[in-house]
Amino acid sequence: MRGRGARTREAAQQVALRLFTEQGYEATSLRQIADELGINKASLYYHFDGKEAIVRSLLEQRGDEAEELLAWVREQPPSPQLLADAVLRWVESFTAEKLQGIRFLAANPRLLAGLTDGEEPRVGVGLSQLADDLGELLPERTAETVVLLRMALLSINAAVQAAASTDASDDAVIAAARRAARIVTSDLLAGTTADRP
Amino acid sequence: MRGRGARTREAAQQVALRLFTEQGYEATSLRQIADELGINKASLYYHFDGKEAIVRSLLEQRGDEAEELLAWVREQPPSPQLLADAVLRWVESFTAEKLQGIRFLAANPRLLAGLTDGEEPRVGVGLSQLADDLGELLPERTAETVVLLRMALLSINAAVQAAASTDASDDAVIAAARRAARIVTSDLLAGTTADRP
DNA sequence: GTCTATAGTGGGATAGAC
DNA sequence: GTCTATCCCACTATAGAC
Numbered sequence: 001m002r003g004r005g006a007r008t009r010e011a012a013q014q015v016a017l018r019l020f021t022e023q024g025y026e027a028t029s030l031r032q033i034a035d036e037l038g039i040n041k042a043s044l045y046y047h048f049d050g051k052e053a054i055v056r057s058l059l060e061q062r063g064d065e066a067e068e069l070l071a072w073v074r075e076q077p078p079s080p081q082l083l084a085d086a087v088l089r090w091v092e093s094f095t096a097e098k099l100q101g102i103r104f105l106a107a108n109p110r111l112l113a114g115l116t117d118g119e120e121p122r123v124g125v126g127l128s129q130l131a132d133d134l135g136e137l138l139p140e141r142t143a144e145t146v147v148l149l150r151m152a153l154l155s156i157n158a159a160v161q162a163a164a165s166t167d168a169s170d171d172a173v174i175a176a177a178r179r180a181a182r183i184v185t186s187d188l189l190a191g192t193t194a195d196r197p
Numbered sequence: 198m199r200g201r202g203a204r205t206r207e208a209a210q211q212v213a214l215r216l217f218t219e220q221g222y223e224a225t226s227l228r229q230i231a232d233e234l235g236i237n238k239a240s241l242y243y244h245f246d247g248k249e250a251i252v253r254s255l256l257e258q259r260g261d262e263a264e265e266l267l268a269w270v271r272e273q274p275p276s277p278q279l280l281a282d283a284v285l286r287w288v289e290s291f292t293a294e295k296l297q298g299i300r301f302l303a304a305n306p307r308l309l310a311g312l313t314d315g316e317e318p319r320v321g322v323g324l325s326q327l328a329d330d331l332g333e334l335l336p337e338r339t340a341e342t343v344v345l346l347r348m349a350l351l352s353i354n355a356a357v358q359a360a361a362s363t364d365a366s367d368d369a370v371i372a373a374a375r376r377a378a379r380i381v382t383s384d385l386l387a388g389t390t391a392d393r394p
Numbered sequence: 395g396t397c398t399a400t401a402g403t404g405g406g407a408t409a410g411a412c
Numbered sequence: 413g414t415c416t417a418t419c420c421c422a423c424t425a426t427a428g429a430c
Binding site for chain 1: 413414415416
Binding site for chain 1: 220223325339354
């Protein structure tokens with residue numbers, strides 16, 4: 001699908017993703033990206049319209065997996081058990097490859113909001129919608145439980161942060177995130193029929 | 198203790214803390230801070246040595262509460278119950294006033310590492326030490342449980358992030374963080390004598 | 395303590411040769 | 413596609429009057 005001339009562009013995306021993660025978007029200059037590629041700063045403008053276009057291209061690569069899960073949830077009959085099943089599906093979707101995207105977004109918290117909003121990237125909006133929909137299924141719906149549900153869905157982010165200054169492997173991070181999500185969800189459903197038969 | 202002439206300085210710290218949180222440290226200029234104060238950009242240099250000095254002054258205001266808890270932990274006889282007690286004490290220390298500090302650090306993840314490290318501020322180092330010490334008390338010490346323990350200690354950060362795009366009150370955020378920490382800790386100690394009598 | 399003025403730097407971005 | 417050269421701008425920081 002993509003032509004042979006896309007090699008430099010893709011290399012630039014890899015380098016940019018790494019540098020944006022390590023140093024942050026604002027603290028990374030085009031010169032730095034170009035240097036690591038061994039090309040001139042101006043050459044980047046052949047492949048991208050500018051710095052913001054680079055980060056947009058990175059965000060566009062990431063489809064919003066939450067949207068698929070959201071569609072599935074809306075097909076099911078609502079029940080607390082559906083909440084448990086949805087969270088379970090969500091945490092099962094965590095993979096080591098997705099961690100680099102998580103780390104990139106974690107290192108640039110205000111990046112999504114800060115983009116000159118023209119065609120806004122839809123990263124994260126699906127997850128927010130998913131949290132809203134699943135919130136309707138909470139047996140006891142309070143401000144506290146709503147936040148807890150979101151914490152369960154964001155457990156992968158929390159695990160990445162918790163393991164930041166650690167030598168924990170990606171697998172350990174994912175395992176911890178899944179366990180935390182399961183524990184919290186199970187607690188949210190305690191006293192209902194959601195316990196496994 | 199602080200003289201009458203410190204009014205502008207303190208006002209500048211408040212404004213800077215807010216703007217650094219909303220926009221990030223790098224994205225906030227001294228001109229912007231000065232404008233909100235109604236003074237000239239250059240006047241800030243009378244109160245602070247420079248931009249980095251402003252953020253350092255903000256970090257110095259925050260003592261590292263984890264260090265006190267760490268000292269207490271080291272006085273106690275080690276046991277899984279001590280782990281539970283320590284986490285409980287830690288989450289009880291969350292208050293609404295501390296949330297603004299949490300949000301500030303969350304909005305600037307690489308700020309602590311990025312400071313030209315002379316006299317490094319000790320924010321966060323105590324928490325890391327605390328996590329290490331408490332990790333020794335884990336009944337089942339694996340990479341996964343070590344990360345989970347850190348997640349419990351960082352639950353306030355996770356709750357703040359989870360509630361970011363929400364209208365949840367500070368109290369609800371704190372309540373969710375405490376509950377998450379308790380749930381996770383209790384799970385880490387399941388099967389030991391740590392259950393309450 | 396606050397101001398005006400300006401130095402000095404580094405960034406994003408463009409023009410045009412090759 | 414990549415380069416050199418350049419423009420423009422915003423920022424940090426300093427000098428010195430008031």
